[in-house]
Amino acid sequence: MEWSGKWIKPSQEMGEVCPVFIREFDGEENGGREIAKAELWVTALGVYEAVLNGSRVGQYVLAPGWTSYKSRLQYQVYDITQLLKDENRLSVTVGKGWYRSPVPGWITEEGKAEKAAIPAGLLAEIVITDKEGNTTCIGTDESWKAGESKIRFSEIYDGETFDAGFKAAEYLPAEVFEWTKDNLIPQEGEEIxxxxxxxxxxxxxxxxxxxxxxxxxxxxxxxxxxxxxxxxxxxxxxxxxxxxxxxxxxxxxxxxxxxxxxxxxxxxxxxxxxxxxxxxxxxxxxxxxxxxxxxxxxxxxxxxxDMKRTGCLRSSNPMLNQLFSNIIWGQKGNFLDVPTDCPQRDERMGWTGDAQAFVKTASYNYDVDKFFTKWLADMAADQLPDGSIGHVVPTLFVGSGSAAWDDAATICPWQIYLTYGDKEILARQFDCMKKYIGFITNTTKDKYLWTGGEHYEDWLGLDAPVGSYKGSSRADFIASAFYAYSTSLVVKAGKALGEDVSCYEDLYRNIVETFRRTFTDYRTQTEHVLAVHFNLAEDPAKTADALADMVVSCGSRLQTGFVGTPYLLHVLSSYGHTDLAYTLLLRTEYPSWLYPVTKGATTVWEHWDGIMENGDFWSTDMNSFNHYAYGAVADWVYEEAAGIHTVEEAPGFERVKIAPKPDSRLDWLEASIETRKGLVRSLWKQEEGRFRYEITTPSPASIVIDGVETQVGPGEYIFYSRI
Missing domain, CATH: 2.60.120.260 (Galactose-binding domain-like)
Incomplete structure (x- = not known):
């Protein structure tokens, strides 16, 4: 659509008050012809709420959402036909939102002043179509008026001030100003x-x-x-x-x-x-x-x-069920247009490291295809010229170039493809993925490794030296491991798209060989985990056994941070240590997933001991009680405990592998995922000295019970095995 409306702002100075823009119109605006349809097209430099004749327009909260505004500003289209009367009054209130709030990316006074100087801009059109198909557009211009609203102050971090008794003294004609329309895109993500x-x-x-x-x-x-x-x-x-x-x-x-x-x-x-x-x-x-x-x-x-719930986990253990609930609430609370790190403090940003750690769990719990498609498009738009990815997306100039954080560029699109089976996400992001690998290749100090640079490393690793947040795993080890992994994903994505990726296959082969020559020993739990999970260990079974010994030797405690924790239980259960994986999952002492549950948690915490055993707080500086990343353990429950696996050769659950791994410490466990092909469900329970399995698959599946594989078609099945 060619916008006839112009960007407008209040002509009067309002300070911190949110302006409200008014346009009154009647049937004469379209020649008095009978109306077939009426729409409101609208966006703002900030967030807006539109009200027509006393009724809110749409259900979208905090519209137009948070995108990389310089290149991508969403607009929304609402059907307002049923709200029209003979005499109409449209009011649109505009707040600062993310666009004009002093979020952490603008840490200098100069930067904050620049952002605060952005006008409270509105761009809108009322598009009326009559029975004959004639169209009338009432766009924003000087005929619209603006005045002070009852919202005397509103800001993302600081809150809102509202005076219910306030009445504007006057509404003055709005002022047209120059602002680009070249970055406008139709609504792409899920509505809030x-x-x-x-x-x-x-x-x-x-x-x-x-x-x-x-x-x-x-x-x-x-x-x-x-x-x-x-x-x-x-x-x-x-x-x-x-x-x-x-x-x-x-x-x-x-x-x-x-x-x-x-x-x-x-x-x-x-x-x-x-x-x-x-x-x-x-x-x-x-x-x-x-x-x-x-x-x-x-x-x-x-x-x-507004995501559709697709996954469900339940068990016989009430504390485990509370953890499952905490993971769901953590996702709901942090999937507010972008995958934020926390929703409460002066942060609430789209940290890439958290997103890549949790994306698999996220895609099982909810349909996040549209959600991630929009966020990854912002990532591609914000990718720096050297190919690096901002630590947060939309980018707020808080740095780039960290292993496991930047790797969201490859990990997230690949997982969305595996879960939903649509190659479009790979096609859209493939250039971004390749440019990211190019960034590492061009900036590393040592060929075929990723050395040098600044990284978050194994953030919040419990084996961190005193005074450090970064764990004890070597930065070059972590970075080089993710270099290999991301390169392998570019190869897989390219093959799925039919692209020639022979140069990336050669690169991957050289990275693996160089990694194995360079890192001949593994020193931490996280190093063992990455070496096995990313197929870098020459003897993965031996390495997994060594990991299990490390875990047991320190009292069956995990010591991993943001980098190692998402894969820890997967590595253990993939190499014969499922009982130890369950021990870690069911552990209630600090550190563990269930320790916060013992302290009354209703969401996932940033720190295992955000509230310490004596009741004191870990810190005031960085202590979120709604920080979803460690909820990634749910994908182990879906995939290993309940046994529901996607098949890379048949993404989108076109084919399914179901291989449950029960544990006698639970009476029963159930997992279900509503896939693009239908419901896949796995339930196991103890029954008279044996395990009973109830399995539902919407697609052809291989079902593995006690090492015996059975090929089945879509349907419902029951199996038994000894405890």
Missing amino acids: TEQEYIKAAAVFTAPNGETVVDFGQEVTGYVQFTLDARAGDKVEISHGEVLDKDGNFYNANYRAAKAKIFYTCCDGVQTYKPKMTFFGFRYIRLDQFPGTPKPEQFYAVAVHS
């Missing part, structure tokens, strides 16, 4: 929408006398509250994830993010929820609130990308 309303579980007085509301579940979104008040009464709310060991409200881990709501009441019964921001929280503190608050006055509104 309200998903669940969670009623407050309790309102209580903390030991220090503060009034706290507990929703019983950490969510990403915002609070909705209802109260009966007088004009001018004040509400002030702070958000937090956890209570301290004395039971008091705590949010020092939000760092510089104020995460506050300020609300000024009008007369009577009123309901409010923020419109231009979001929070990560389980608890709220009522710093000011008229009357005596009751649980029924408060709801936590969970907001995330």
Whole structure:
């Protein structure tokens, strides 16, 4: 579509107030002809909410979403036919959103000033089509007016200030300004929408006398509250994830993010929820609130990308089920248009390392095809000229060139292809994948290895030296291992696309040979894991055995960080150590996946001991209680414990391999995934001294029970084996 609308902004200075743009129109605008269809085309430099004749237009929250704005700004198209009347009033409120907020990428005052100077721009068109097919467009121009809204302040990190009694003194003609339209793209990702309303579980007085509301579940979104008040009464709310060991409200881990709501009441019964921001929280503190608050006055509104739930894990172990729930809530809370690292503190960015670690689990839990397609397109758009990938996408100038982080460029598209079977994602990202390999090849200090540079290494590895976050695994080892792995994925992607990848096959062969000559010993759990999982170890079984010995020798404890943890259990169970993998999964002492559950976690934590055994906090500096990466363990449960595997030669579950690996410490375990081909399900349970297996496959499958492989067609099957 050729936009006839122009970019407009308020002609008056409003400071921190969110402007509202107004356009009134009637049937005469289209010659009085009978309307067949009416649409609103709209985008903004920030986030917007459109209201037509008192009704919200669409369900999209925080539209137009977060993209690499310099090259990709989404616009939305809404059908407004049913909202039209004889006399119409369209209002569009514009907030800062991600576009104009001082997110961490702009760490200098100069950068913040540059971002703050971006206008609160709106671009819109009302497109009316009559019964004869004639079209009338009412685009943004000087005929639109702008004034101050009731939203007196709104920002992603700091929250929202709303005055319910405010009335604008006047609306002045909007001002047209020059801004590009060349970066406009139609909506590509999933819409962000309200998903669940969670009623407050309790309102209580903390030991220090503060009034706290507990929703019983950490969510990403915002609070909705209802109260009966007088004009001018004040509400002030702070958000937090956890209570301290004395039971008091705590949010020092939000760092510089104020995460506050300020609300000024009008007369009577009123309901409010923020419109231009979001929070990560389980608890709220009522710093000011008229009357005596009751649980029924408060709801936590969970907001995330509108993804279809496809995967489910259940077991006989309640603590394990809570972990499965925590993983789902962690994904919901952090899949808000981009795969963020956390939803609460002054960060909330699309960290590539977290995304690549979790992408397989993500694609089993939910249909994330569209979600990742959009995010990976932003990655390609932001790829630096040298081929490196920003540590966060959309890129915010916080660095590039880290192994396992940049490798999201190859790992994510390949996994999306395996799960959904559509080559289009590979075709779109193939140049990005190749350019990334070129970056490593051109910048390494040693040919056929990845040496030099700055890396996050095995971030938060538990074997880290005192004072370090990076674990004890060698940086060159990790980087070279991922160089090999990503090159192998380029080869696989190229072959799937029918491309000539012979040069990458040669490169991969040389990387593996050089790696094996260079790294003749493996010193940490993570080094063992990567050597086996990336097919670099000359004797993988021996290396996996050595890994198992290391794990057992330190008390059956994992010591891996962000790099090694996603693959740890896979390596153990692939080489005869499934019992040890279950021991790690079911362990409740620190460090373990279930230790946070013992501390009341309802999402996955950034640190295994975010709350330490004595009740103290790990730190205030970097201690998120909703950080999804370690939830990657769920893909081991799907694939190894329950046994559901994709087949590389037949992606998208065109064919299935189901090879369950039960454990007597669980009475039963069930996994199911709604694939593009239909439901695949695996259930095993102990029954009279044997294991009973119930398996459903929508495609031809090879079912492996006790080492015996059976070829079957689509259907439902029951097998038995001895315990």
